[in-house]
Amino acid sequence: MNQPSDLLRHDVYEIAGADPSDNLANQKLHAFLWLAGAFWGVHALALWVADALDNHPHLYLAGAMRLLLTVLGLTLCYGIHIILQKLSARSWRKKAPIVLVASLVSAELFAWCTYVGLSYAHATPVNLALSSSIFIRTLVTWTWFFLAWVGLYLAVQYSFEVREEERRSSRLRTMAQSAQLQALHYQINPHLLFNSFNSVSALILDGRTDEANVMVERLAAFFRINLATNPDIDIGLAEEIALQTIYLEIEQTRYPDLAFRVDLPPALARAAVPAFLLQPLVENAIKHGAAGASDIEEVSIAIAARGEDGRLRVVIENSCAAPSGRSEVCGTNTGLRNVRDRLANRFGNTAVLTAERFGISRFRATVELPLVLIA
Template sequence: MNWQEFLENRNRFFWFLHIGGWVGFAFVHYLGSLLHDLRDLFTWVTLLSAYAGAIFSYPLRYVYRRAWNMTPLKIALVVIVSSYISGLLWQVVKNISYWEIYKHGWRPDFWLYYTQSSLWSFYIMLSWSGLYFVIKYYQMLQTEKQKVLSANNMANQAQLKMLRYQLNPHFLFNTLNAISTLVLIDENKNANAMVTKLSDFLRYSLDMDTMKKVTLAQEIKALQLYLDIEKVRFEDRLRIEFEIQKNCQNALVPSLLFQPLVENAIKYAIAVKENGGTISLKVSRFANDLLLELSDDGPGAKIVKGELARENGVGLANTRERLATLYDKNYSMVISDNVPSGVKINIRIPFQQEQ
């Protein structure tokens, strides 16, 4: 059992602190007896005192459990009264053991002498109560923190699923529309080829865990499947250039990160030009960051405050939301004009690798 599991078991953790605290109390008093040159018999008095303290403080746990949901004023009253009663009973036992054991049976004539110094015992029990509530509140806050983290994680997972489900129909609609067009113009061979590539791409998508990051090599493989589908339509009009550093092959990236960006580039840069165009993908590492650059040499677009003025679909917005969900604020996505023409998208994410 590791330390975290031990702390999460509240009953076991209570007994560890309870027994450990009173053992420490006995040890401190024993060291004090050595400083005052007291007889060895005082050791038994100290042990009995610590044992009695553990016995009388233990019921406070159940008293405070019942008072837990009371108002703060009532809880304070319960703590003070309970601590004084348990402290008083503890002091009586301590005095009896002191007079009967250490003083060899001699005791004062008046029985109220057995309650002397009860205020000091009350302070000890009050300290025990304070520690109990501090630890209890700390455990409660930790539990609530775990619940919040779990809820946030579930919300992030749900958001990623929503974004992914939004992406797939969008891609399928465009691809099926292209296949339909090929069939209408009697390009059955190309239509069959596109259906085959689409099948491979969807199989790849279903086999991958959409909630986890994939290596860059896997993402490039998925991107190549998508480009093979588009090449059936555009043939030589669609040209691709990859420039990827070797030390980035195992870097982790969100699955299907490039597909919606390339889809936008094909729609607005390649399809509108008679001779087609080139889409370039560059991946490099700088310090602890992974740098991704996707560009085209199309006619370009109007960029307003880092956003495409024509962007009204799910491509860029979807990508930005996924990055924000996965990396919080530790990412950047910048859209700018490519030189000499076209649009360039630069993405920076933390460089991570599979463990």
């Protein structure tokens, strides 16, 4: 079995986890680049194919010119992208006119560059005295072209915003679960601390200073490991049981008649369990077993682990005072409820805690969860 001090090697868990926003921002940028490249690339390729079908006399010159115009289109779209980024905090009522003006300006600039460039490629003279109808038709055509790109851009942006919101919600759920686990975990410490201090005080008053010193040392070791390990992480079952062994040794000072045994097969030493999962069950066994020793012939606690069919079963059996009204429970059920809540938060419906009384003065709690070994 691993030494309890081995638990100190675990780092404190970051509740919210790594923030994936930077990775998502990079994915968004790559998506925008691919969108713009595909949008303008397909446009340029389609027109170049049309030139080829028309047997353009200067096909390669026209193709080169369309590549230059594609670069210009990409630049203009990047400019619109920058404008949309700057206006991201504004409502669409304020953004829409600015986007429309930007599209009109981009369409006008691109239309003139296209006309001049293709006139050069076709070796035709440039006529700057264009009619108003041609001007309007050309402007409208290219304006809708840029507005179509803006629509695709916004669709991609919205999809990433949805993904980002899902991740944010997931992180918030993780933080809420972590806070709940912390609250359940911190319910353990005050009871043990107060009871142990009372026991140390009683030992000192009885002149049993050596026993009091041993108890303080064990208590210090327990809380040092307790503070260094977060309940959100998984640890090896051997380490979890080692921690419970320290706890039981502390309680043995309070209850000298208490006996406990551990049955842990070596193959299950590295079985992953949430840290301090067994603590409320062992504490429950002490509180409603050893604390009622006057009514119990044998004061004992047994911890046993078994693995079968990909499942891990950890059984805690303990002495229990005779039932009074509720034969199925040993105690107030608070510790059992805490463990069930942790299992539900961590494993959903793939883990379960069952509790039963058998015989007159025995109680058994069984934790069953997926069997996974820590590397």
